[in-house]
Amino acid sequence: MVGTTVQDNFASIVNNNRYVIGPLINDSIVLTLQSPNSTAEGWLNFIEVNAIRNLIFDQSPISFRDLRKTGTGQVVKYNLTANAGIKIWDVTAFNDIKNQLYTVNAPVVNFNSEADSLREFIAFDGSNFLQPNFIGTVSNQNLHSISQQNMIIVTDKDFVNEATTLAQYHQTVDGLSTTVVSSEQVFNEYGSGVRDPGAIRDFIRQVYYSASSSADSLKYVLMFGAPSYDYKNILGHGQTVVPTHESDGSINLTQTYCTDDFYSLMDSSEGMFYNNEIADLAIGRIPVRTSQEAQVINKIMGYSASSSFGMWRTLITSVADDQDYNIHFRQTDTLAERIESYDCGLNSNKIYADAFVEIYDSITNQERYPDANIEIQKAFQQGCAVIQYMGHADSTAWASERILEYEFLDTVNNISNLPLILAGTVSFNAVDDPEQYSGGQRALMNLTGGCIASIAASRLAYSSSNNNFMQRMILYLFERNSGRWPTLGDAFLYTKKAMYVDPYVFICSFGRSCNKNFITGK
Structure with a gap:
């Protein structure tokens, strides 16, 4: 046993503990749930192990940092066994990458770094880069050109035909200018390809603020497709998903929920649900999961x-x-x-x-x-x-x-x-x-x-x-x-x-x- 933690709050599912231990026995970590209730259960999300190691460059890029010494006035010295031609970058901020200078004392290079906060570095020599996997091509599109619509229908690529039929109906019968977009298109243009509900909201906000009068203002949004708590398909449920907003993780049944209200919050300061955020759009959802269910448009x-x-x-x-x-x-x-x-x-x-x-x-x-x-x-x-x-x-x-x-x-x-x-x-x-x-x-x-x-x-x-x-x-x-x-x-x-x-x-x-x-x- 390396340590214990006690939880008595039903809704508290995140607990961070740091334990300093010696070498692992049989390279394993054992967790035991102890409770006076024999039916008690726990769910493990992940274990993170941070270990001190000798920094030895072996031709493959190596990332490193030091968790032991961070704080005001702290300085960390790094020693890396490597050739003098190696490159070291400070990648703490992905949008502000810096070249890290170092001193050569063969066969070691070393440098000092301020450690007011945790800093991340990567060492490489340009000869053995990781290769990205090819996923597919992205068709040309320009959702940013869409403006002054009364209604938006967001759907899955498999249901675009049915959603378009419904859009044409509303344009003809109700006089509503209506645009259909697939969630995939939105993710590509507003989320860098990531399945992020925030990308859908950003697209809706763009159309919302494009209005020049009440007549061409955005009033209605329809999510034509079912969501999933696993909208990134981590568990393999499938990709036919038009996501909804999921609350922060909780096992308290009154604090965990899903809601489409997120897509109706158009102010830049909104989206965190701080009890003072007021909806601007009428949101509806037709939660179809299959092409057969998409025929509900006829009804x-x-x-x-x-x-x-x-x-x-x-x-x-x-x-x-x-x-x-x-x-x-x-x-x-x-x-x-x-x-x-x-x-x-x-x-x-x-x-x-x-x-x-x-x-x-x-x-x-x-x-x-x-x-x-x-x-x-x-x-x-x-x-x-x-x-x-x-x-x-x-x-x-x-x-x-x-x-x-x-x-x-x-x-x-x-x-x-x-x-x-x-x-x-x-x-x-x-x-x-x-x-x-x-x-x-x-x-x-x-x-x-x-x-x-x-x-x-x-x-x-x-x-x-x-x-x-x-x-x-x-x-x-x-x-x-x-x-x-x-x-x-x-x-x-x-x-x-x-x-x-x-x-x-x-x-x-x-x-x-x-x-x-x-x-x-x-």
């Missing part, structure tokens, strides 16, 4: 067709979980009453779990509300403009009684009466795990039904924050501005502007940000 474009209009567009279904001192019932009823108070000709269909008979399922050893389940399925099948839910959930169903199982969303055929889902629950719009499909993904990716859009949290969210967000979202969704109905993205953006602090950043929107009003389609 989306058909939503505004005349054949999809009917009385169902005036119906709002409100669903509430049980227990918890009736908090979900009270929250849902408040939302329903607010909707009914608007001069929109809306009618409510209330499905509150406690209003139904609860039974015990001996097969699963759990409580169930079978009649509530039937009524929720009817709401999807018969049609309604909005289905809103307040309550608990897991990765497979609403409520512990499973009043809506997500498998149903895969197969329900309601192509002519698709609802907007407002889910005030946990992880319904989780999207960055390539090995799972959340409820929101299942509903939107159903090519013959499901939903037209979904707004919900991507991670754990508490009842109070869900309720606050949904109350405000409903307010903006059904409030006309100068006689004009807001788009889904408008209402979502207004809500984000009003509620720009944690924990609202990880409530995300699946669907088109420019989706027309759910009552009139105009």
Whole structure:
């Protein structure tokens, strides 16, 4: 044992310790997790070993530094066994590389270096350089020439055709000047080829600031493709990814999340989520993973067709979980009453779990509300403009009684009466795990039904924050501005502007940000 460290904070996953040790036994390092809890687990990211060695140049470039002596007034002397023709560079700053002078005392060269801070050096003789691997060619492009667009669609190269079809639809039907770019193009031009979400934001900012008037200003951004927490493909999940912003690593479920809000923060001082950053753009995502799923554009474009209009567009279904001192019932009823108070000709269909008979399922050893389940399925099948839910959930169903199982969303055929889902629950719009499909993904990716859009949290969210967000979202969704109905993205953006602090950043929107009003389609 070379040392011990103690961690008692569940969210603390980074611990830096320095141990001075002798020679390694059998060239190995052994880590042991000790805990009074026999089920405790730990995940090792990496071990970094720094060792003192004799600097002997053997024709291959050698990098070196000295961690032992850094601080104000410190000076380090380096001795390197090498020929006099060797070159030594100070590469501490990659954009300020300096030639390092040295003294020759054959067979050693040496030099002194100030060590107020850690300095990095490389020695080479020009005869044995590393060879870069050829990856591929980059086509000529000029995304910097794109300006004055109302809408941007960022997609994967595999989905450019479908995204272009959708862009042409919005240009023709909605009068929105729309540009389609692939994430690969953006990474090449704004990220030096690195798969960096910041490159996408930089591109969006360029177009945003190119506007000369409100008419040619950027309003909507659509991410047409699914993200992944492994967006650099380190684990080999595949490259078909349009990344989202991932929070700093944490195993605290309330502090780890993914969010597309990052792409809507246009001020140069924003992007770190310091609780004072306000969105400027309406962001939506259609999280397709395959070319087959990309055909969802047909469902989306058909939503505004005349054949999809009917009385169902005036119906709002409100669903509430049980227990918890009736908090979900009270929250849902408040939302329903607010909707009914608007001069929109809306009618409510209330499905509150406690209003139904609860039974015990001996097969699963759990409580169930079978009649509530039937009524929720009817709401999807018969049609309604909005289905809103307040309550608990897991990765497979609403409520512990499973009043809506997500498998149903895969197969329900309601192509002519698709609802907007407002889910005030946990992880319904989780999207960055390539090995799972959340409820929101299942509903939107159903090519013959499901939903037209979904707004919900991507991670754990508490009842109070869900309720606050949904109350405000409903307010903006059904409030006309100068006689004009807001788009889904408008209402979502207004809500984000009003509620720009944690924990609202990880409530995300699946669907088109420019989706027309759910009552009139105009």
